[in-house]
Amino acid sequence: xxxxxxxxxxxxxxxxxxxxxxxxxxxxxxxxxxxxxxxxxxxxxxxxxxxxxxxxxxxxxxxxxxxxxxxxxxxxxxxxxxxxxxxxxxxxxxxxxxxxxxxxxxxxxxxxxxxxxxxxxxxxxxxxxxxxxxxxxxxxxxxxxxxxxxxxxxxxxxxxxxxxxxxxxxxxxxxxxxxxxxxxxxxxxxx
Amino acid sequence: xxxxxxxxxxxxxxxxxxxxxxxxxxxxxxxxxxxxxxxxxxxxxxxxxxxxxxxxxxxxxxxxxxxxxxxxxxxxxxxxxxxxxxxxxxxxxxxxxxxxxxxxxxxxxxxxxxxxxxxxxxxxxxxxxxxxxxxxxxxxxxxxxxxxxxxxxxxxxxxxxxxxxxxxxxxxxxxxxxxxxxxxxxxxxxx
DNA sequence: GTCTATACTGTGATAGAC
DNA sequence: GTCTATCACAGTATAGAC
Numbered sequence: 233x234x235x236x237x238x239x240x241x242x243x244x245x246x247x248x249x250x251x252x253x254x255x256x257x258x259x260x261x262x263x264x265x266x267x268x269x270x271x272x273x274x275x276x277x278x279x280x281x282x283x284x285x286x287x288x289x290x291x292x293x294x295x296x297x298x299x300x301x302x303x304x305x306x307x308x309x310x311x312x313x314x315x316x317x318x319x320x321x322x323x324x325x326x327x328x329x330x331x332x333x334x335x336x337x338x339x340x341x342x343x344x345x346x347x348x349x350x351x352x353x354x355x356x357x358x359x360x361x362x363x364x365x366x367x368x369x370x371x372x373x374x375x376x377x378x379x380x381x382x383x384x385x386x387x388x389x390x391x392x393x394x395x396x397x398x399x400x401x402x403x404x405x406x407x408x409x410x411x412x413x414x415x416x417x418x419x420x421x422x423x
Numbered sequence: 424x425x426x427x428x429x430x431x432x433x434x435x436x437x438x439x440x441x442x443x444x445x446x447x448x449x450x451x452x453x454x455x456x457x458x459x460x461x462x463x464x465x466x467x468x469x470x471x472x473x474x475x476x477x478x479x480x481x482x483x484x485x486x487x488x489x490x491x492x493x494x495x496x497x498x499x500x501x502x503x504x505x506x507x508x509x510x511x512x513x514x515x516x517x518x519x520x521x522x523x524x525x526x527x528x529x530x531x532x533x534x535x536x537x538x539x540x541x542x543x544x545x546x547x548x549x550x551x552x553x554x555x556x557x558x559x560x561x562x563x564x565x566x567x568x569x570x571x572x573x574x575x576x577x578x579x580x581x582x583x584x585x586x587x588x589x590x591x592x593x594x595x596x597x598x599x600x601x602x603x604x605x606x607x608x609x610x611x612x613x614x
Numbered sequence: 615g616t617c618t619a620t621a622c623t624g625t626g627a628t629a630g631a632c
Numbered sequence: 633g634t635c636t637a638t639c640a641c642a643g644t645a646t647a648g649a650c
Contacts, residue, residue, distance in 0.1 A: 237615070249530075252530055252531065253444055253446060253447075255444060255446040256444075256446040258642080259643075260643080260644095268616070269617060271619095271644095271645075271646080272615065274646080280643095280644070337528065339442065339443055339529065342442070382599055382600075382603050386584070386604070386607050389581065389588060393580035393583075396528065396580065397577070397580060399533075404573075409573075412574065412577060419610040419611055419613070420610055422610070428634085449624080450625075450627085451626095459633090459634070459635090460634070460635060460636080461625090461626085461627095462626095462627075462636085462637095463634050464626095465626090465627065467633085470627080471627090615650105616650085617648100618648095618650105619646105619649105620645100620647085621645085621646075621647095622645085622646095623643085623645100624641105625640100625642080626640095626642100627641105628637105629637085630635100631634105631635080631637105632636105
């Protein structure tokens with residue numbers, strides 16, 4: 233059901249969380265935007281944080297799956313696989329029916345509670361790190377662990393920044409974002 | 424006074440805001456970390472948001488001043504000036520006695536209220552955009568307005584990501600951060 | 615599954631003594 | 633400028649009827 237009550241709630245919450253943060257968004261705000269009364273939320277979610285929890289998992293899972301598959305794949309240049317992951321990941325952020333944006337970067341997500349989402353994010357980061365290592369190696373510059381960690385940190389930051397960039401410029405075009413981001417990241421890696 | 428009550432409050436608040444966000448940080452949390460009782464905060468700040476306000480302005484002002492000066496300067500390669508701004512800006516984030524980190528990216532900062540800080544952030548972004556345009560031009564690729572906006576968005580995102588990267592790896596070394604970030608950004612610009 | 619009514623708690627902020 | 637005491641309100645969540 234695309235427009236079920238539950239879905240309306242998730243949609244509304246995603247937009248509000250992205251705009252104002254988790255704690256600053258009240259259950260009343262969410263309910264109002266979803267077109268129901270505040271207590272009705274609790275017919276769908278046990279507690280407020282479960283809404284964010286579901287949004288986070290939903291947003292992260294596709295990228296993690298694809299990322300780990302691509303990182304494990306062999307026999308194809310890492311550069312191509314990294315490009316493919318970026319393409320996939322960025323499109324999820326744009327075409328997902330939610331404006332899931334910034335969610336992964338919300339400070340509240342770091343503080344306890346959302347361990348599962350945090351873990352998924354780590355796995356996605358690892359996928360990017362693994363592909364980055366391979367790309368660097370292909371280019372004749374196999375990185376040390378320390379250096380890889382730092383450079384992959386920047387790469388992942390650029391990926392995650394898409395949410396914020398899109399938030400600040402709602403007209404940002406998907407194709408532009410995919411192309412610019414991919415180019416930037418390949419250049420950061422020295423390609 | 425480096426350890427005046429007021430300063431202890433700012434220090435405590437900066438750390439808590441960065442870790443948990445603005446709304447999720449209570450005035451009691453701040454007071455406790457500052458070693459005073461909650462109502463004593465109000466001898467120093469009229470309202471809670473004034474604490475964040477001051478932290479934001481304090482963090483942004485030096486970079487803005489330096490950035491606008493460097494962007495206006497002529498007769499020196501833009502590449503050198505951009506490098507200098509990055510060096511300065513990143514060191515402020517690291518050596519500032521506050522862990523001002525993520526503050527600029529807090530969602531709550533976007534929603535109304537902190538207009539002055541928002542404006543400073545725009546000016547800093549403009550300084551980076553201006554220098555980026557010059558660098559691209561020096562390289563023989565004068566950008567169109569649209570392209571510049573997008574590429575400068577990525578550049579600025581990399582700069583701002585330092586806060587988060589440092590938060591996630593508190594051992595991150597200043598010199599490494601300066602070098603890696605500068606290299607990444609110059610590469611993004613095609614240098 | 616949605617509503618009205620409401621309980622309970624946490625939070626920002628003030629009053630006023632020291 | 634710090635404290636204790638306290639207020640007023642906002643916010644999450646529950647109860648129970650429809």
